[in-house]
Amino acid sequence: MDKKAEGQLRVIREVVAALQAAEIPAWLFGGWGLDARIGRITREHGDVEFWVERIHAERSKALLVAAGATALPTQPPEESCEYTWDDVSFSTAYFDRQSNGSFSQPLGRFSDWLFPPGSFGAEPVTLDGRPVLAMSVAGMLAMKEQFPSLRNGRPWRQKDLTDMEILRGLAK
Template sequence: MDEKTEGQLRVIRDVVAVLQTADISAWLFGGWGLDARIGRTTREHGDVEFWVERVHAERSKALLVEAGATALPTQPAEESCEYTWDDVSFSTAYFDRQSDGSFSQPLGRFSDWLFPPGSFGEEPVTLDGTPVLAMSVSGMLAMKEQFPSLRNGRPWRQKDITDMEILRGLAT
């Protein structure tokens, strides 16, 4: 395992630990979310991405900064926050629960993104020996499938196409 991957795994453990002490859940998504669902590291990742329920956005940011992360002013505050912690990049994006059991990001550039019921469950998976929450397979697949058709989306990259194939395999 290379130094970058070790640093990202350390940040995943640290973010989970900091937020758990305040009873705030954070769900991995993106490449690390997929790896968590698979149960092992499958490739090098550019960053670490978490979903946090919007009602915990400000408190989670304050706790992470207090613990040693640096919040960066790079994203619209209503959507997400990017950080660095010991030279490792990570972010928290914010979602809202809807009355029908689905989830959305109703504020900001991706307000047309919808996630199916069950996208944010409370059953942890294990990543590198650490119990973590990860967005559900159906939730991550919905994210990937919708992205090109979103108002501010863009075409799939090859890794997105590969991830969707893996997610579809996990869903069966």
């Protein structure tokens, strides 16, 4: 494992510990979320991404900053917050629970994004020998599949296509 992955895993542990202490769940998604679902590192990652329920947005930000992260003013605050922690980039994006059991990000650029029921479960998976929450396979697949058709989406990258193939295999 290279130094970048070691730093990212350390930040994942620090974020999870800081938020768990306050009983705020945070779900990995993106490349690290997929790796958590698989149980091993599959590739190099540019950053670490977590979902946090919007009702915990401000409190999670305050807790992470108090624990040592630096919040960056780079994202619309109703959508997410980007951070650095010892030169490791990570972010928390915010979702809302819907009355029908699904989830969405109704505020901001991706208000047309919808996630199926069960996307944010309570069962941890294991990453680097430690329990973490990760967005469900169905949730990550829905997220990837919808992205190009979103109002502010963009075309799939090769890694998105590869991730979708892996997620479809996990969904079987």
